[in-house]
Amino acid sequence: MAVDHFAVFGLSPTFALDPAALATRYRELQQAVHPDRYAASSAAEQQIAVARALEVNAAWQCLRDPVARALHLLELAGVDALDPSETAMPAEFLMRQIEWREKLAEAAGSETALAALDAAMTEELNAEIARFAASYPAALDTARDAARKMRFIARQREAVEQELSALA
Amino acid sequence: MGLLQISEPGESPDPHTRRLAVGIDLGTTNSLVATLRNAIPECLPDEAGRTMLPSAVRYAEDGAIEVGHAALARRGDDALNTITSVKRFMGRAMSDLREEAAARYQFAPPTEANRGSIRIITRHGEVTPIEVSAEILRVLRERAEATLGGPLYGAVVTVPAYFDDAQRQATKDAARLAGLHVLRLLNEPTAAAVAYGLDQRSEGTFVIYDLGGGTFDVSVLRLTRGVFEVLATAGDTHLGGDDFDQALARHAFASWSLTRALSPSGQANLLAAARVAKEALSTDQTATLQVNWGCGFDSALEVSREQFEALTAPLVERTLSLVRRTLRDAKLAVTDVDAVVLVGGATRMPQVRRALTGLFGREPFSDLNPDEVVALGAAIQADQLAGNTREGGAAHLLLDVIPLSLGLETMGGLVEKIIPRNATIPVAKAQEFTTFKDGQTAMSLHVVQGERERVEDCRSLARFELRGIPPMVAGAARIRVTFQVDADGLLSVSAVETTRGVRAEIAVKPSYGLSEDEIVGMLKSAYAHAGEDMQARALAEARVEAQSLLGALETALAADAELLSAEERSALEERMQHLAHLVEGDDHRAIARAAEDLNRASSEFAARRMDRAVKRALTGRTVNEVL
Numbered sequence: 001m002a003v004d005h006f007a008v009f010g011l012s013p014t015f016a017l018d019p020a021a022l023a024t025r026y027r028e029l030q031q032a033v034h035p036d037r038y039a040a041s042s043a044a045e046q047q048i049a050v051a052r053a054l055e056v057n058a059a060w061q062c063l064r065d066p067v068a069r070a071l072h073l074l075e076l077a078g079v080d081a082l083d084p085s086e087t088a089m090p091a092e093f094l095m096r097q098i099e100w101r102e103k104l105a106e107a108a109g110s111e112t113a114l115a116a117l118d119a120a121m122t123e124e125l126n127a128e129i130a131r132f133a134a135s136y137p138a139a140l141d142t143a144r145d146a147a148r149k150m151r152f153i154a155r156q157r158e159a160v161e162q163e164l165s166a167l168a
Numbered sequence: 169m170g171l172l173q174i175s176e177p178g179e180s181p182d183p184h185t186r187r188l189a190v191g192i193d194l195g196t197t198n199s200l201v202a203t204l205r206n207a208i209p210e211c212l213p214d215e216a217g218r219t220m221l222p223s224a225v226r227y228a229e230d231g232a233i234e235v236g237h238a239a240l241a242r243r244g245d246d247a248l249n250t251i252t253s254v255k256r257f258m259g260r261a262m263s264d265l266r267e268e269a270a271a272r273y274q275f276a277p278p279t280e281a282n283r284g285s286i287r288i289i290t291r292h293g294e295v296t297p298i299e300v301s302a303e304i305l306r307v308l309r310e311r312a313e314a315t316l317g318g319p320l321y322g323a324v325v326t327v328p329a330y331f332d333d334a335q336r337q338a339t340k341d342a343a344r345l346a347g348l349h350v351l352r353l354l355n356e357p358t359a360a361a362v363a364y365g366l367d368q369r370s371e372g373t374f375v376i377y378d379l380g381g382g383t384f385d386v387s388v389l390r391l392t393r394g395v396f397e398v399l400a401t402a403g404d405t406h407l408g409g410d411d412f413d414q415a416l417a418r419h420a421f422a423s424w425s426l427t428r429a430l431s432p433s434g435q436a437n438l439l440a441a442a443r444v445a446k447e448a449l450s451t452d453q454t455a456t457l458q459v460n461w462g463c464g465f466d467s468a469l470e471v472s473r474e475q476f477e478a479l480t481a482p483l484v485e486r487t488l489s490l491v492r493r494t495l496r497d498a499k500l501a502v503t504d505v506d507a508v509v510l511v512g513g514a515t516r517m518p519q520v521r522r523a524l525t526g527l528f529g530r531e532p533f534s535d536l537n538p539d540e541v542v543a544l545g546a547a548i549q550a551d552q553l554a555g556n557t558r559e560g561g562a563a564h565l566l567l568d569v570i571p572l573s574l575g576l577e578t579m580g581g582l583v584e585k586i587i588p589r590n591a592t593i594p595v596a597k598a599q600e601f602t603t604f605k606d607g608q609t610a611m612s613l614h615v616v617q618g619e620r621e622r623v624e625d626c627r628s629l630a631r632f633e634l635r636g637i638p639p640m641v642a643g644a645a646r647i648r649v650t651f652q653v654d655a656d657g658l659l660s661v662s663a664v665e666t667t668r669g670v671r672a673e674i675a676v677k678p679s680y681g682l683s684e685d686e687i688v689g690m691l692k693s694a695y696a697h698a699g700e701d702m703q704a705r706a707l708a709e710a711r712v713e714a715q716s717l718l719g720a721l722e723t724a725l726a727a728d729a730e731l732l733s734a735e736e737r738s739a740l741e742e743r744m745q746h747l748a749h750l751v752e753g754d755d756h757r758a759i760a761r762a763a764e765d766l767n768r769a770s771s772e773f774a775a776r777r778m779d780r781a782v783k784r785a786l787t788g789r790t791v792n793e794v795l
Contacts, residue, residue, distance in 0.1 A: 010786035025786075027395045027565075032785035033778065034565055035594070035655060039351075040555025042720045044771035048778050054596045054652070061591065162619075165493050 002075045005059035013076050015133050017063065026060045067125075067154045070132050070147040079140055081147045093149060100156050104163065114164050121157040125150060187321035189351065189554035190312045191359070191546025194301060194325055194339065196255040196382030196408055197513070199223050200540060201308040202547035203316065204556075209363065209544040212315045220539060221311075223381075225303045226250040227290040235307045243440065247432040248274055249290045253410060254304075256382050257286045257297035258342075259334035266406070272432055298342045299690070305346035321712075322349040324550035326542050328383040329355035330403025330571045332617050333629050333659050340656065341687055351553040353656040356380070357387035358398060358568055359545030360511040363536060365391045365564075372506035373399075375494075377524060377532065378542075379487060380512040382408040386491050388498040388505075394564040400497035400590045401571050402490045407483065409446075409514035415479045417442040420457050420469045434461055449473050450516045477519045484523050491527065497590055508532040513539050555716070567592050570653050574629075577614035581623045586651050589619065596652040600666075603647075607639040611647060615661065629659065638668045703756070710756040714747055714763045721770060724777060731776040743769050 006013045009025055031037065033052035038045050062068045074081045089097075100121070107113035128150045135142035190203045190212075198220040202211045211219035218237070226239035227249045234242070243250045256269060262278040265286070276287035276294050287294040305325070312320060325343050327336055336353055343350045357376035364374075371391050378385040385403035389396055417438045421430070430438065441459045448455035453473050460466045495502065508524055510532045515521070524532045536544070549566065557563045569590045575583040576599070587597050603611065611634045618626030637645050646666040653659050664671045692702070721744060729737060747762045 024392075027392060027397070027567075028785045029782065030567060031395065031565055032781040034567075036352075036553060036565060037563065039553045039557075040716070040720055041724070042717050042770055042774060043767045045720070045724070045774035045777065048771070048774050050594055050654075052778060052782070054594050057592050057595050061595075161496070165496060 002072075003055075003058075004076060005062045005072055006076075008055055008059035009063060011063075013073055015066075015069065015073060015136050017069070019064065022060075022063060026056070026064075029056045066129050066132075067147070067150045070129075070136070070143070070150060073136060074140070074144055074147055077137065077140060079144055081144050082151070089148070089152070093152075097152065097156065104156075104160055107160075108163060109167070111164065111167055114160055114167070118157060118160045118164065121153055121160060125153045125157065128153060186556055187554040188312075188316050188318055189322050189324070189547075189550035189556065190308075190316075190320060191324045191354075191543050191548070191550045192305065192308055192326065192343075192348075193356070193359075193543040193546060194255065194305060194327075194342075195223055195542075196253050196380055196410065197223055198381070198539065199304050199308060200543035201312050202540070202543040203312065204547050204551040209547040211540050211543055212312055214311060221304065221307060222252075223254065223304050224250060224252045225254070225300050227292040227295070229291065231292070233292075233303055235303050244433055244437045247272070247436040249292075250436075251288060251290075251295075251300045253382055254297050254300040256406065256410075257288075258301065259332065259336070259338040260286055260297070262286055271430075272435060298338050299345065301339070301342035302345035305343055305348060309346055309348055320348065321554050322351040322550065324352045324354050324359075324546040324553060325350055326354050326356045326359050326546050327657075328378075328380070328403060328405055329357050329385040329387055329398075329401040329568075330383070330405050331657070332405075332572055332627055333574075333657070334627070335405065336657050340658070344687060345690055350656075351550055353658070354546055354549055354566075355385070355387065355398075355401070355568055355571075355657075356383075356542045357385045357401065357511060358389070358396065358566055359543075359549065360509060360536075360541045361387070361389050361391070361396055361545065362548050362564065362566065363541045363545035364509055364533070365396060370507075373500065373504055375491065375505050375508045375528075376511060377487070377491065377508060377515065377520075378403075378511035379514040379520060380408050381514065382406070382410050384408055384487055384490065386487070386494045388494050388500060395567065396564065397567045398569045398590075398592075399500070400494045401569055402494045402497070403571065404486065404490065407486060409443075409512070411483055412446055412480050412514065412517070413439050413442040415483065416446055416457065416471065416476060419471075419475075419479055420459075420467070423469055424467050426467075434459075437461065445471055446476065446517070449476050450518060473518070480517075480519065484519055487520075488523055488527060491524075502528050510534040511538050511541055568655070568657070569593060570595065570657055572617045572627075573619055574651055574653070574659060575616050575618075575626065576649075577616060577623045583616055583618075583621060583623055583626055587653060591653075593653050593657060594655050596650055598648050598650040601647045601649060602643045603637065603640065603645045604642060606642050608642070608645070609637045609639055610635045611637060613649065613661075613663070615651075615659070630661075632661070634663045634665075636670050637665050638670065640667075707754055707756040707759075710759040710763070711751050714751050714759050717763050717767060718744055718748060718751075721766070724770075724773065728773075728777050728780065731780065732773055736773070740766075740770060740773065 009029065030053065033049055033056055035046055035049040035053055038049045062072050071081050103117055107117050128146045132143050132146035132150065135146060190201050193200045200211050200219055200221065202209050213219045214221070221236045222240040224236065224239040224243065226234040226242050226246060228234055239250055243252060261284045262275060263284060274289040276289055278284040286297055309320060323343065325339060327339050340350050340353060357378045360376050360378060361374060374389050374391065376387045376389065383403065383405050384407040385401065387401040388399045390399055420442065421438065437459050441457050445455040445457040454470055456468055456470050458466065458468045505528060508528050515534065515538050521532060552563055569592055570587060571589060573585050573589045574587040575585045578584045586599055587595055601611065612631060613634060614631045615629045616623055616626035617629050620626055634647060637647065647663055648666050649661060649663045651659060651661055732740065743766045747766050750759045750762050
């Protein structure tokens with residue numbers, strides 16, 4: 001059974017979250033459970049605090065990121081979006097992926113070209129995020145497709161950002 | 169300065185409530201110790217009134233070990249036995265040594281037995297960087313104990329944010345050797361942020377630019393209602409004021425067209441002279457670099473500030489590119505930054521300040537002494553971690569990150585990232601692996617740290633073997649490996665074969681550190697040397713542990729007794745009385761056993777208290793904003 005990261009934050013599973021309110025809740029939760037707040041407590045309490053802080057950090061990592069959050073929502077709905085036996089993507093999407101890779105190779109070393117590519121991929125990602133938001137939870141198949149594309153695009157974008165970092 | 173509280177003679181002011189805790193900045197060039205007095209952090213001076221202790225250790229002819237100013241004074245004429253900048257060797261292997269460092273001392277050749285670790289040959293025999301650092305820490309501990317009038321409960325020791333696991337572990341081992349109980353390894357820029365943030369009561373986004381003697385760190389933090397959240401950090405553990413000295417020294421050496429290579433003493437003299445000139449150039453337009461080589465032979469060179477800045481411009485640019493990278497990692501633009509804070513003596517150089525003003529369009533902050541600010545912040549954190557902040561008191565919270573990604577070697581020498589850099593600690597991540605061959609019963613895992621795709625470009629942290637996997641067909645076993653990084657930034661790994669439940673715990677002992685046996689051996693000989701009785705020490709420690717557990721439970725019962733039924737409560741109190749009784753005796757093993765037993769018995773109570781704390785946090789006023 002999957003851990004429910006929403007429950008850790010006292011939320012019911014939902015895609016639309018206000019990032020500022022989520023961050024506030026994160027800080028309040030850490031104020032309550034962080035092991036440093038139990039410096040004068042028993043070892044048992046400190047151990048529980050560590051376990052809780054790990055849980056809160058894991059939930060925060062997941063919930064703050066729309067891609068991880070979407071995959072987690074599907075997971076909670078019993079849909080494994082990353083099932084390795086069903087990795088087939090539409091040919092059109094695969095073509096686009098190859099295109100991105102080529103663009104990344106071309107843009108290597110140029111900050112402006114990489115930044116432009118980064119922006120373009122962010123736009124693509126946002127389109128899939130919107131598609132997920134519109135289809136979850138009513139149309140899980142569409143949501144699943146959107147989530148998988150989100151993950152692909154996010155990974156590609158990470159590679160672009162890695163290049164940008166190396167450039168800095 | 170607040171009024172001093174003086175109690176009646178023979179009466180202690182507030183028994184067993186305040187614990188002596190210090191913050192220690194173990195620097196490349198200088199080290200400091202600070203503590204909180206009357207709620208104000210201050211650095212503790214030596215008898216001569218100096219707060220900075222040069223991080224120099226000399227192994228003297230008479231068998232004595234000199235630390236600090238006395239050692240530094242002999243660097244020129246006893247170079248091989250006077251160790252400086254030892255921080256650069258911490259957690260490193262012989263193969264990591266750079267040429268300039270390798271020329272300064274004599275090193276024991278790497279062997280199978282020492283696993284390629286760094287061992288410096290002195291007239292006292294071979295010493296490890298951990299032992300050298302422990303000498304510095306010991307002097308600071310003794311200074312603090314003499315000033316505060318009692319044994320320390322614990323210390324927060326700072327490390328560069330960009331230190332990897334091996335360097336952190338080495339620092340922690342050095343503190344243990346120095347007889348310190350490490351409350352936390354704290355990242356230097358975060359410590360500085362604590363000193364600043366609490367001093368200025370500010371909120372917002374800060375960049376901490378920390379250029380020390382040997383290391384550079386940059387951290388981006390957000391401060392919100394007492395929570396210091398590190399958003400991203402980056403750095404270079406081989407970039408600091410030392411490199412500016414070296415650039416100047418190389419320039420001088422080249423301009424003198426000296427024909428012979430320098431002896432270690434000559435090198436030490438040249439570097440010391442370059443450092444003096446560098447410091448002068450922070451205020452003057454020109455300075456003279458003067459070296460006395462001995463035997464009546466000397467050299468001098470006038471250097472202008474422009475020349476010095478041109479020589480060191482690539483170093484400044486390296487720091488700026490790391491600042492830009494950190495902002496990118498934090499997903500922030502320069503305009504999102506509310507203030508830039510300078511830390512470390514090397515930030516006194518005008519070209520550094522000018523470069524930052526250029527990048528951010530505003531002057532950086534340096535209200536607090538850049539040499540002391542890290543130790544001051546560490547002292548504030550130490551006070552809190554010693555439990556001196558009462559429950560419900562105005563405590564701050566640090567949420568720090570791991571500076572480098574952790575990964576595992578996979579097929580073809582590639583790295584599979586397990587925990588990404590800048591993840592908030594503590595953090596744990598589990599990953600499943602399977603076997604490659606039929607009937608495979610062991611699996612070897614190689615943990616690395618770094619950002620690159622290939623194993624050879626990352627730092628090897630540890631290799632370990634997982635044995636006892638039940639033989640199955642290839643791909644059938646499910647080995648779940650959990651990586652956990654604690655609040656010190658230290659990694660531990662555990663592995664379990666999930667289909668049969670075979671478990672293996674692995675402590676990640678870095679490839680180049682000391683083994684647990686070596687540390688224990690050194691501790692034993694240190695106690696013997698100091699005439700301390702191991703038994704007496706064990707008893708004292710067991711008593712302190714037990715008393716703090718009893719104190720913690722009394723506080724907890726006073727606050728939340730209604731979470732327990734009458735039976736549960738009396739069962740707990742019975743165990744508490746039993747332990748309190750044993751503490752009066754002198755059987756340290758019995759005390760430790762009873763404490764362990766009480767601790768276990770109280771874990772259900774602890775869990776209920778934690779649930780209540782979480783419930784309170786979740787029913788806070790922001791609930792409607794989130795839902």
